[in-house]
Amino acid sequence: MPTQTPVLCVREVSKSFGAVAAVREVSFDLYGGEAHALVGENGAGKSTIVKMLAGVHRPDDGTIELDGTPVELTTPADAKAAGIAVIYQEPALFPDLTVAENIAMGHQPLGRFNTIDRAAMTRRAEQLFARLGVSIEPNRPARGLSIADQQLVEIAKALSADARVVVMDEPTAALTGVEVERLFAVARSLRDDGAALVFISHRFEEITALCERVTIMRDGRHVSTDLVAEVTVDEMVRRMVGRELGALFPKQDVTPGVVVLSVEGLSRDPVFADISFEVRAGEIVALAGLVGSGRSEVVQSIFGVDPRDGGSVKVSGRTLKPGSPRAAMAAGVALVPEDRRQQGLVMDLSIERNVTLPRSRALSRLGFLTGGSERRSAREWTARLRTKYGRLGDEVGTLSGGNQQKVVLAKWLSMAPKLLIVDEPTRGIDVGTKAEVHRLMSSLAAEGVAVLMVSSELPEVLGMADRVLVMREGRLVAELDRAKATEESVMFAAMGQEVSV
Amino acid sequence: MTAVGLPGVTARRSSLDLVLRARELGIVLALALLVAVTAISNPRFLSGQSIRDILLGTAILAVLAVGQAVVVITRNIDLSVGSVLGLSAFTVGTLLRDNPGLPVVFALLIGATVGAICGSVNGVLVRYGNVPALVVTLGTLYVVRGITYFWAGGQQINADELPAGFLEFGNATLLGIPYLVLIALLVLVVTGIVLRNYRVGRELYAMGSSPQAAKLAGIAVGRRAIGAFLVSGALAGLAGVLFAARFGTIDAAAGTGYELNVVAAVVVGGVAVFGGSGTVWGAALGALLLTTIGSALAVLEINQFWQQAIVGGLILLAIGADRLVAARVAARLKKRGSHVS
Amino acid sequence: MSADSTALGADRTSGLAGRFANWNVAIIAVTVVVLIVAAATVQNFGTSQNFGFLVLDLLPIALVALPMTLVIVTGEIDLSVASALGLSSAVMGYLWNSNQPIETIIPLCLLLGAVLGAVNGFFVTVLGLPSLAVTIGTLALYRGLAFVVLGDSAVADFPALYTDWVTGSIGGTSIPNVLIIIVALAAVFGVTLHATPIGRAVFAVGASEQAARFAGVRPGRLKFWLYVVSGLVAGLAGVLWTLRYSSARADNGAGLELAVVAAVLLGGVSIFGGKGALPGVIAGVLLLASLQNALRLSDVSNEALNVVTGVLLIVSVLAPNLANAVRGSLQRRRHRTDSTPRPERRH
Amino acid sequence: GGGTTKESTANQATAAPTGSSSAAADPNAPLKEGLKIAYLPKQLNNPYTDVEVGGGKVAVEEIKGEYKLVGPNDASASSQVSYINTLIQQQQDVIVVAANDPNAVCPSLNQARKADIKVVTFDSDAAKTCRDAFINQATTQGIGESLVKMASELAGGSGEIAILSATPNATNQNSWIAVMKTELAKPENAKLKLVKIAYGNDDDQKSFTEAQGLLQSYPNLKVIVSPTTVGIAAASRYVSASSYKGKVAITGLGLPNQMRQYVKDGTVKKFALWDPADIGYLAAYAGAALKSGQITGAQGEKFKAGKLGEYTVGADGEIVLGPPTEFTAANIDQFDF
């Protein structure tokens, strides 16, 4: 199907953020009329490539060629003008504007005196939604749209641009099967009209269903580009991961102790309902599921940063006051949240202040803090986690992602928790640190700490967990022992259907 | 919000749109109620002279409020408007005193230019200095006022020094409507149309609604921000000329403290302080409401001391109601998720 | 980035804490220089009597700036302080006129201030309204109520025992009595902000409310109490203002809010929250007041001060940004990275 | 309660210090040269004030003193206090001040007097205990009577009148209004009805709006009496451009230059004023006389005030300038201030 000359060539591009090399000398071609999959683990650099194509980031090295000529995409406007439309991983809508306006922003249909032709704009949105087979009212504001609907609006936005290159960064993450089917139908028709598609997804069945070629990335590097038909899913996974799981996930075997956490009938409308499970001392329990299945919401509700509608949470037999992180902390619960930048760390504060923030009361003497006790404690814990930093007084935001993650861990481990909840503990951190974090988690478990881990990385789940709980659409749908947990069984439970692994 | 009833929108009017428009509707109702109560207790409140006085008073505040609304919609704020008004009024006053032959149109242009210069200084500092608008405009509030004092010293420009033609402009009418009111209406309509019906206008809303998304959408965020400050400055300058024409006496203190009134008018008019929503119509209505309250309280023989307290209470009420409406809308929208048809 | 502290390491002494120290040192240094230059060149500036006048002049701004610093560090603002001051003064006059003992009136006025602050706190933290809009509303409301209470009359004849204490000096010395209040409160607020768990929480909430919540801080409660304290101090400032001039009037302190915010920002506090230090704020207050005093003594007009205040304000915020930009471009040249888009903030 | 209340302190308040008038006056003492005389009006940028201090400047030059003018932009007592403090620091000889609040400036003025600075108030008096002399434009009684007389003439002897005053705390305004009220209570003025006292705060715009409000609220209003130059000008300007012109009369105290236009266009038939320049002029001579020891501010003392001739200090240190002049279309062109 690919035509002779590529529409777009990525040539040896590299991009680093500080010390993190997100993309290293990656090259691939994109032909008109093809759907090209980009796969790789979390943090492999896929979104970074997307952002370079979108003009959000500029490559440190390498070039991007359109129709054989190198182009400088310095702003998103440049990319738009070059005919590249992008669906970002995180929806970026204008909450106060109507859906139709969101779709048309920048290329609104004009009528008399160059005024915006609202009727045409609304019609256009209606047509796009009809094509996608969804009914979103074009004249409602974008505020309050569910994540899925936001994603659909993003898709409509990209379609409306009549672009030659459409880049879709996990467009299906929030969608259900039917919506995905509609999207694929539209995507195929775009492709058949000669557009080039870049498609990113963590779901292999989607890739095999839609794409002709697949480029695999690992740790920011290009691994391979093949015809989808010529490579099996197993092979893709092997190339993506590129290492033996056993070496990475050194789980020590522990006999579970007393029940530390017991959750009963926990629900929060409309995110999750009727969640019940237990975690014992020394156990690592993984909460698996697709992105958006409600896992983070469950653990946040347990910790008390989110409210809950019903159910109870007991820690060591004592019921936790709902909606109070303080009560949870007092009961020995620690939460390493999934979003390090927004939730885990106060980026503008120093390393030491971040490490000691939850314990500032405990570290004070007669209510006063002189800084010495905080510094000592921060030094001790960052050293224990082998954190690399200049000075303890540096802003935590200046650290590399992995070191930031270690600061978050230090912050909560220093509390000596009975129950450690970690949400995507290794997201966006490098391979070495990942191994360290895993070692740390299993040694904590060995010391008798109960660990509840939310992770989207199947290998991590399979490698670390004593038990795997699987969530789907806000419900707990399966509980698998370490022995029974395989990629197939977990994916089957997570998706509610057979997968071709 | 975006759904003010103008022709051209498909007839997908739902009760939802009504709720969304309720904010401006609320001001209109409050205004109607106020006028009705006042007029019943004192019919002269509805006399031609009285209405004219209210409209004249509103005209100046409304022009300022329109400019402020433009800035607030982009998630910024301009506290320097009162000082810019003073500088412009004094500049124009001095010019007219020294050149009595100067045509009024020219005076309006000069005032707007003086304001536009101040506004672009604000804009450039905000954009390139990467300094929050509140700080920059608080700074220029002092600086511009100081410059005016330096220049004016103790002098005051009295009505008898201004050319009669200019003063007449402050009071004359066209078809019974004072020129000042016409100018304010013109400003309002033009700005309203640009904000609603032109790409530039929608981009201002987009910026205020989500700066991050605006950047991703390829909007020239910096240039638009400077533009918004320029408009606000130019309108403050224009308001300075209207001020000079209306009051006839100008000194360096003209317009002192106006900034808070203007922000109050904008907030009461339903423009969200965090940008992205609200209309200049609302802001102008806010200005009209605040001015009418002032007049009505005087006519109603309500102790003049209550006036400010009532205005303050009203602002709190307006933003509280705004939040309530927003919360209700959000709740309704959540329930009406789309689904595959 | 932590590893590569070679060439830039020297000037990048120690990230944030270092930068703060730097800003504080800078503003304190500027203040000291201004004081020395003024004492040397402006006749009568250095006299002890003038020092007394200076302290009395900066009293209300200094007091109100203390809680304002904490409020701004949490990322909020309180523009109603001057009106709360005026209402406290008006109520004081009203009660005095109705022959209440001053010993009851003063605590009542402080209580009133706390209540006014609680009203702000309620709107901001319970209803979740933007503090800028709320406190513009209460700015008008409280001032209006002050006029409702006292109308346009002025109440005078406060007991000499009290008024003399406020305008007087510590026995025999030329240290004004009110300096005790300023120093004591500055110490309380300084220690609270910089050396207690509350202060840590204040900074955390200002820098990232969400992250603070995840660390067990209760941002709503914290902000509510800060507003209460802000009102309380404004009430106290109202009492002192009234006693200093021996005149209770509804318009006392009108317009002071902008001067206070200006002094706080000049002291290096970020309007976005999360950054700032109390010594800098005190230096900022002192700098503005002594400039005003010196300029007046040199017969420079009041208006020059407007310009100086405004320029100082802009420069104080612009300078660190420019420095950062220069540093950033140096670093970028080394790494060719672009800056991460910062989380959106406003005003 | 047993605390300090207003009543419990009222007795002590009257026993306040009476200033530095212990030394006896020497009417023949020579007028000192090189005296530093500072004027502190209510606020700068006020045309009336400018004329007043202009007269002061002339007088200070005549007696070979050093003239200085300082003042706030905002007519507030607190800024005046800061200026008084500055003047104390600068060791002036005489402070001539128009108080924005009679009590708020008191402690500072007394501090100045302790530093051997003579304090003369003009325009608006401070509390009697904290100044040496007060230059009164005219007797309070005289002004009040004259205002009522003009209002009565313009109203044709009967009807509604309103007052547009300056700030609510302005001492001079309030004492005139008090006299007007007594006058209006007299049988011959029984048909005149004072319906409202509005306050324009000596702010042009505010006065303008207040005038507007008065006319709206009182359809039968016949006369607006504005005993302040800012107020009368603003009210005249409003009326001259409104439909009320010719129906409502304006009178009060105003500057001829500011009022000329409205007298000529018929809005204003008659108003009154003393020559403000003379107030400033007299204040300088009074201050110099005080500082030179010719007078102490006690009743009955006499001193010479240049071109104005000899003045006698009245009760409570008051020095009365003289009766006000009435201006009409017939005589207004003879005056230029």
Ligand SMILES: Nc1ncnc2c1ncn2[C@@H]1O[C@H](COP(=O)(O)OP(=O)(O)OP(=O)(O)O)[C@@H](O)[C@H]1O
């Ligand atoms: N703005 C940024 N600043 C610093 N580091 C960043 C930034 N954006 C991405 N990174 C880092 O670059 C690496 C690659 O990130 P990227 O988002 O490209 O991964 P991805 O392949 O899209 O992962 P996912 O499947 O989770 O979306 C990660 O280590 C990430 O932490």
Ligand SMILES: Nc1ncnc2c1ncn2[C@@H]1O[C@H](COP(=O)(O)OP(=O)(O)OP(=O)(O)O)[C@@H](O)[C@H]1O
């Ligand atoms: N602010 C919100 N408004 C509406 N829906 C939301 C919001 N936040 C989350 N959701 C929805 O709640 C569900 C659960 O989200 P959550 O982040 O807990 O999922 P998750 O399983 O942890 O996925 P992830 O891997 O992204 O962490 C999703 O369907 C999401 O769309």
Ligand SMILES: [Mg+2]
């Ligand atoms: Mg990604």
Ligand SMILES: [Mg+2]
């Ligand atoms: Mg999650």
